[in-house]
Structure formats: C-alpha cells, structure tokens
Amino acid sequence: MASVASKLYSDDVSLLVLLLDTNPFFWDTTSTTFSQFLSHVLAFLNAVLGLNQLNQVVVIATGYSSCDYIYDSSLTSNVGSESRGSGMPALFGSLLEKLEDFIGRDEELAKEDEHVDKIAPSLLSGSLSMALCYIQRVFRSGHLHPQPRILCLQGSPDGPEQYVAVMNSIFSAQRLMVPIDSCYIGTQNSAFLQQASYITGGVHHAPKQLDGLFQFLTTIFATDLHTRRFVQLPKPVGVDFRASCFCHKKTIDMGYVCSVCLSIFCEHHKKCSTCGSVFGQSKLDGANASSSVNDRKRKAPDS
Amino acid sequence: MSNQRKRPNGGEREEDDEEDDAEGIGQWERAYVDDRSWEALQEDESGLLRPIDTSAIYHAQYRRRLRMLSAAAAGTRIQKGLIRYLYIVIDFSRAAAETDFRPSRMAIMAKHVEAFIREFFDQNPLSQIGLVSIKNGIAHTLTDLGGSPESHIQALMGKLEAAGDSSLQNALELVHEHLNQIPSYGHREVLILYSALSTSDPGDIMETIQKCKKSRLRCSVIGLSAEMFICKHLCQETGGLYSVAVDEVHLKDLLLEHAPPPPAIAEFAISNLIKMGFPQRAAEGSMAICSCHKEVKIGAGYTCPRCKARVCELPTECTICGLTLVSSPHLARSYHHLFPIAPFDEVPTLTSSNDPRRKLGKSCFGCQQSLLGAGNKPGPCVTCRKCKHYFCLDCDIYIHESLHNCPGCESIHRPKSVSLMEE
Ligand SMILES: [Zn+2]
Ligand SMILES: [Zn+2]
Ligand SMILES: [Zn+2]
Ligand SMILES: [Zn+2]
Ligand SMILES: [Zn+2]
Numbered sequence: 001m002a003s004v005a006s007k008l009y010s011d012d013v014s015l016l017v018l019l020l021d022t023n024p025f026f027w028d029t030t031s032t033t034f035s036q037f038l039s040h041v042l043a044f045l046n047a048v049l050g051l052n053q054l055n056q057v058v059v060i061a062t063g064y065s066s067c068d069y070i071y072d073s074s075l076t077s078n079v080g081s082e083s084r085g086s087g088m089p090a091l092f093g094s095l096l097e098k099l100e101d102f103i104g105r106d107e108e109l110a111k112e113d114e115h116v117d118k119i120a121p122s123l124l125s126g127s128l129s130m131a132l133c134y135i136q137r138v139f140r141s142g143h144l145h146p147q148p149r150i151l152c153l154q155g156s157p158d159g160p161e162q163y164v165a166v167m168n169s170i171f172s173a174q175r176l177m178v179p180i181d182s183c184y185i186g187t188q189n190s191a192f193l194q195q196a197s198y199i200t201g202g203v204h205h206a207p208k209q210l211d212g213l214f215q216f217l218t219t220i221f222a223t224d225l226h227t228r229r230f231v232q233l234p235k236p237v238g239v240d241f242r243a244s245c246f247c248h249k250k251t252i253d254m255g256y257v258c259s260v261c262l263s264i265f266c267e268h269h270k271k272c273s274t275c276g277s278v279f280g281q282s283k284l285d286g287a288n289a290s291s292s293v294n295d296r297k298r299k300a301p302d303s
Numbered sequence: 304m305s306n307q308r309k310r311p312n313g314g315e316r317e318e319d320d321e322e323d324d325a326e327g328i329g330q331w332e333r334a335y336v337d338d339r340s341w342e343a344l345q346e347d348e349s350g351l352l353r354p355i356d357t358s359a360i361y362h363a364q365y366r367r368r369l370r371m372l373s374a375a376a377a378g379t380r381i382q383k384g385l386i387r388y389l390y391i392v393i394d395f396s397r398a399a400a401e402t403d404f405r406p407s408r409m410a411i412m413a414k415h416v417e418a419f420i421r422e423f424f425d426q427n428p429l430s431q432i433g434l435v436s437i438k439n440g441i442a443h444t445l446t447d448l449g450g451s452p453e454s455h456i457q458a459l460m461g462k463l464e465a466a467g468d469s470s471l472q473n474a475l476e477l478v479h480e481h482l483n484q485i486p487s488y489g490h491r492e493v494l495i496l497y498s499a500l501s502t503s504d505p506g507d508i509m510e511t512i513q514k515c516k517k518s519r520l521r522c523s524v525i526g527l528s529a530e531m532f533i534c535k536h537l538c539q540e541t542g543g544l545y546s547v548a549v550d551e552v553h554l555k556d557l558l559l560e561h562a563p564p565p566p567a568i569a570e571f572a573i574s575n576l577i578k579m580g581f582p583q584r585a586a587e588g589s590m591a592i593c594s595c596h597k598e599v600k601i602g603a604g605y606t607c608p609r610c611k612a613r614v615c616e617l618p619t620e621c622t623i624c625g626l627t628l629v630s631s632p633h634l635a636r637s638y639h640h641l642f643p644i645a646p647f648d649e650v651p652t653l654t655s656s657n658d659p660r661r662k663l664g665k666s667c668f669g670c671q672q673s674l675l676g677a678g679n680k681p682g683p684c685v686t687c688r689k690c691k692h693y694f695c696l697d698c699d700i701y702i703h704e705s706l707h708n709c710p711g712c713e714s715i716h717r718p719k720s721v722s723l724m725e726e
Pocket of ligand 3: 607608609610611612621622623624625626
C-alpha cells in the first residue's frame with residue numbers, strides 16, 4: 001500500500017470494502033440471476049479502480065454460513081489466470097475463482113442444516129466485523145492511507161439474532177469515522193442497514209429494480225468521501241430504528257426494557273433472563289403482566 | 304475505593320496563591336514531567352530518532368488490563384444501564400475565580416464537566432442530568448433534568464462568572480426538591496463541585512443532610528481546594544464519594560469516576576420492566592405537526608409506534624399516549640457490557656511449524672495480515688476459544704477494546720436449536 005510516492009495520496013483516494021451478499025437462499029428467489037448481478041458489480045469495481053490509480057478495492061463475501069475475503073486489489077497475485085475465458089478482465093480472474101470456491105463451500109455448509117426457513121439471513125455481522133478489522137489494519141499502516149469506506153450490497157433480510165453484533169460493529173465504525181454505505185436490493189426494508197448508514201454518516205439506497213444497478217452504484221456509491229461534500233446524494237427516506245428482542249429474536253418497535261441492564265423483551269417477564277433481576281410491580285402502562293409466560297433462560301444474542 | 308485521595312498537604316493549605324509551589328513545580332511544568340515524551344524515542348543504526356518498538360509491551364499491558372476487567376466482571380456484577388437522575392452542582396462562588404487551576408477554577412470546572420456530561424450519556428443512555436449553580440449564596444437551576452447533552456453544555460457555558468459566598472444547604476434543598484419527584488426505579492444522585500472553603504447557610508445543614516439521606520439522595524463532592532468536614536460528613540451519611548482534586552488531571556479523573564453507575568446504589572432502586580417504544584425517524588424534509596411544541600416542523604422527527612404522534616427529540620415521553628420513547632441505538636451502545644467476548648488465548652510461539660493447527664492460521668482471520676514473523680517463522684498470535692480462528696495481536700486489541708465482536712464467531716452460522724443448547 002505504501003509503496004507509491006506518498007505525495008500522491010490526496011484526500012480523494014479511496015479504499016472501498018465491498019460486502020457482497022452471496023446468500024444462495026436469497027438469490028434463488030430473485031428474477032435477476034446472481035451472475036447478472038455480478039456483472040454489474042464487477043463493472044462498478046472496475047470503475048472505482050479506474051477513478052484513481054491509487055484506489056483500492058477489497059471484496060468480502062457475506063454468505064449464509066460463512067464469510068471470507070474474496071478479492072484485494074492491493075495484492076499482486078490477483079493478476080493473471082485469464083485462461084478461464086470468462087470474458088472478464090484479468091484483474092478479476094482470481095476474484096471469480098475464489099468466489100466460486102466460496103459459494104461452493106458455503107452451500108456445502110448450508111446443507112448440513114436440517115431446517116432452513118424461506119429466506120434465511122446472511123452473516124452481515126461477520127463480514128462487517130472482518131471489514132472493520134481490515135480497515136483498522138490500514139489505519140495502523142501509517143499516516144498515508146486511502147480513505148476507507150464500507151459498502152454493503154445486501155439482499156437477504158436482517159437476521160435479528162445478529163442484532164447486538166451488528167450494532168457493535170456500527171458503533172465501532174462510527175468511532176473510527178468509517179462510513180457504512182448500503183445498497184439494499186431485497187424486498188423488505190433493512191433496519192440494520194438503515195441504522196448503519198444513518199449512524200455512521202453513510203448513504204443508504206434501495207433501488208426499486210436491479211436492471212440499472214450499475215448506474216445506481218456508479219452515481220451514488222462511487223463518490224469518494226471528499227466529493228460527497230459537494231454533491232447531492234440521496235437523503236434517507238426515514239430510518240427504521242426497530243430493535244430485536246432478546247427472548248425470541250423478533251424485530252419489534254415497542255417492548256419492555258429491563259431498567260437494570262437495558263435488555264429488550266417483547267413481552268412482560270417476571271425476571272430478566274440477562275441479568276437475573278426480579279422486577280417489582282409494573283405500575284407503568286397497565287399492561288397485564290402475562291404471568292404465565294415462561295421464564296425462558298436464554299443468554300440472548302451472544303451470536 | 305479511591306475516594307479518599309486527598310491533597311497531600313490539603314489540611315494546612317490556605318487560600319493564598321503564592322504558597323502554591325508545594326511540590327516545587329508549577330502547573331505548566333507538570334504536564335511535561337508527566338508526559339516524558341522524549342523517552343519513547345531511540346536512535347537507529349543510521350542515527351535517526353525512532354519511536355521505540357513498544358508493541359510487545361503494549362500488548363502485554365493490554366492482556367493485563369483485559370484479565371483485570373474479566374476478573375472484575377466475574378466477581379461483581381456491575382449493573383450497567385441503571386436509570387440515574389443526576390444533578391451536577393457547580394460552586395460558582397468567588398472562590399471559583401481563583402487561578403490555582405489555569406486559567407481559573409471556573410473555566411477548568413466547566414471544561415471537565417462538559418466532557419463528563421458527554422461520557423455520562425454514553426455510559427448511561429437512559430439517564431438524565433440537571434445542572435445547578437451556586438452564586439451569591441443562592442442556588443440556581445441552570446437546566447432541568449434532561450437527556451440531551453447539548454442543551455446542558457450550552458446552558459453551562461453561558462453562565463461562566465463567579466461571585467459571592469457559597470451555600471451548601473441552599474443547593475441541597477433545591478436539588479432535594481427536584482429529585483423527590485422522579486420515579487422510584489431511578490437512582491437519585493448529586494455531584495457537587497465545591498471550590499469554596501466555607502458555606503453560609505440559612506438554617507441547620509445537618510437537618511438537610513438527614514433529609515437527603517432519608518430520600519436516598521447519594522451525594523458526592525469533589526473539592527477544589529481542601530478537605531472540609533461538612534462535605535465529608537455529607538458524603539459519608541448519604542453513601543457518596545468525597546475527594547479533593549490536586550490538579551487538573553486529577554480533577555478530570557475524579558469526575559470521570561462518576562460516569563459509570565456506582566455499584567453500591569444498586570440495592571437502593573427497584574428494578575423494573577419499563578414499556579418503551581423505538582420510534583422510526585421520518586424522512587428528511589417531511590412536514591408534520593409535532594405533538595411536543597404543537598408547531599409545524601419541516602425536517603426529521605420521530606413517530607411514536609403506538610399512537611403515531613410526531614415528536615421532535617429522543618428520549619422523551621409521548622405527549623399523547625405517555626409511552627417512553629427512546630432511540631434503540633442508545634440502548635444498544637451498552638450491550639457489549641452484557642455480552643462480552645472472552646479473552647483470546649495466546650498461541651505459544653515455540654510450537655513446531657508442522658503443528659496442524661498452525662496451517663490454518665497463516666494470516667490473521669480478521670485483517671488478513673500475515674502471522675509469519677521474521678524468517679517465515681510463526682510470529683506471535685492469539686486464538687479464539689470458540690471459533691478456533693487465529694488473530695494478530697493488533698486485531699486482538701481492536702476486537703476486545705472497540706469492536707466487541709469476534710469476526711470468526713460471527714462468520715459461523717449457528718442454527719437456533721444449537722444456540723439454545725449452548726447454555
Ligand atoms: Zn421476544
Ligand atoms: Zn436485566
Ligand atoms: Zn404515543
Ligand atoms: Zn489482524
Ligand atoms: Zn471467535
């Protein structure tokens with residue numbers, strides 16, 4: 001990274017960490033195939049790399065049962081192996097190779113699960129954590145480094161059991177002043193991604209259809225942090241602040257909060273399953289305390 | 304714990320500034336002596352100054368810190384997220400104009416109270432602060448109890464002048480009146496920054512102290528000049544901390560000690576389950592009539608999930624249906640205390656390179672940095688007990704001190720049935 005003359009690092013040099021949703025259960029349900037989608041994404045990555053010769057791109061795959069680094073433009077070993085004849089530039093030869101490997105492995109792991117819901121979530125918390133570790137390493141490398149940002153290309157629904165981990169990542173990104181951009185291509189809206197972009201000062205956008213994805217990606221998400229000060233990027237059309245309850249991992253907009261540890265529950269309990277405090281009579285709200293409710297002893301989102 | 308830290312010569316100290324040089328150095332010198340930044344440099348072969356490679360020492364220090372933290376967490380369950388109602392009383396009597404703290408006690412108090420307010424709300428997202436000042440022997444309410452750091456800081460910075468006597472009793476009476484109205488699950492606390500060496504009261508202060516004790520007001524005092532019996536007595540009676548700041552750095556530390564919730568007050572409050580709503584934020588530039596000011600407002604507000612009324616700010620209570628409205632990220636900020644990740648195990652460096660486990664960990668799972676040290680020998684690294692992935696030392700620190708997630712554990716899909724059994 002630091003091999004190039006340091007003077008060249010102006011404020012518009014970017015490090016883009018792309019979190020690519022490869023969840024097979026999501027891509028089974030879409031009209032656009034994964035390979036069509038991928039061609040938009042690769043063209044976008046090419047465009048980002050072309051904008052500035054010092055720009056750097058890292059791709060992390062967000063799978064259903066695992067996450068892994070797929071591509072890092074700062075590694076020279078990426079070049080070559082054009083023999084695959086896929087028509088893609090040599091630059092992305094290894095990306096496609098690794099991605100194919102990854103999806104194969106990921107699907108293999110997914111098969112081990114007996115029951116799989118309609119659309120299972122992908123492991124956003126894992127890829128976000130990895131991206132932040134990578135960015136932290138770039139910060140360690142010295143004063144001169146590209147300006148990092150994260151882009152989540154996500155289609156799978158939120159995994160409420162990842163709530164605490166995703167929020168932890170968001171706060172760490174906020175502290176590092178790394179914006180998390182998000183492009184949500186699924187059908188529901190994603191409370192995770194809306195909050196992530198809102199809290200870290202990134203851009204959130206949910207294109208209605210995937211045909212013009214390349215245009216969306218280049219006009220919105222290719223803008224470097226310096227340029228963002230001068231251009232009009234989409235403003236958030238509201239932020240979904242719903243949280244996940246610790247008892248059933250449901251997404252809720254109203255719930256009961258333990259005054260001792262702030263754990264969130266979707267229904268009234270007599271005892272907090274996180275910190276063990278026994279609650280006094282609830283004078284608030286007159287909600288009939290469902291006393292028959294089971295004391296589910298769960299250690300909550302420790303995912 | 305460290306509440307009885309006193310000024311070494313506190314007892315005899317008079318109010319005259321000329322005698323300040325008890326330790327032989329002035330405030331301005333002390334900063335350099337403490338810092339000793341030049342000692343972190345060394346010369347390399349070519350004679351250039353380089354910072355000493357302290358990463359190994361740094362990591363060892365971090366491991367010690369981590370062990371201490373996890374030991375403390377195992378011993379006492381410190382209850383994060385108590386709902387605290389704290390009044391900060393700042394003594395702006397004429398003693399606050401003294402310049403033994405530079406530029407003045409007043410300015411230094413304001414500066415560090417500002418930092419404290421921000422830290423306090425970070426650590427106690429549902430809590431509220433109110434500000435009271437003492438001037439000319441009278442206590443004034445600067446701000447009412449509220450959850451927005453900015454409004455407190457604004458009010459504090461606008462009132463920076465010192466005059467007259469100080470009155471501890473007047474301040475306590477005022478605060479007592481305010482704090483007597485709060486709900487029973489809240490912890491009532493008073494933090495007094497006292498710069499005067501006397502108090503001129505209209506009545507019997509001992510009675511007031513007993514009244515505070517009865518109402519379970521936990522009163523703490525940070526003195527800026529010397530120890531005073533009445534302050535010490537107040538703190539002892541009400542279960543607070545009493546300390547006297549020696550210098551600016553000490554004052555800052557003493558203040559920040561009050562940011563995490565005090566473990567001792569846990570027994571005072573009734574734990575409760577509070578019904579709360581997590582409102583959606585409306586689109587930028589949308590127009591609506593807010594229920595709190597009854598005005599048409601353009602711009603983002605929040606919508607109560609129960610009655611759909613619009614409010615301007617969080618946290619608040621819905622004016623229509625009375626639901627407590629909070630921003631859920633506010634709560635989530637403290638969840639890493641509830642679900643801390645276990646310290647990683649150090650991997651012994653001497654394991655032979657044909658150890659099968661080592662093949663997995665050629666690079667750090669988090670940041671992809673090579674874990675091979677000089678000469679392709681395995682360098683120092685750590686491993687997570689749960690997911691068995693390897694991490695570099697830098698990621699170890701980052702993961703435990705800032706991220707609070709193990710990237711390896713987060714990258715494994717666990718079906719719900721399995722995670723239920725983990726208990
Ligand atoms: Zn629940
Ligand atoms: Zn609790
Ligand atoms: Zn309401
Ligand atoms: Zn690492
Ligand atoms: Zn792990």
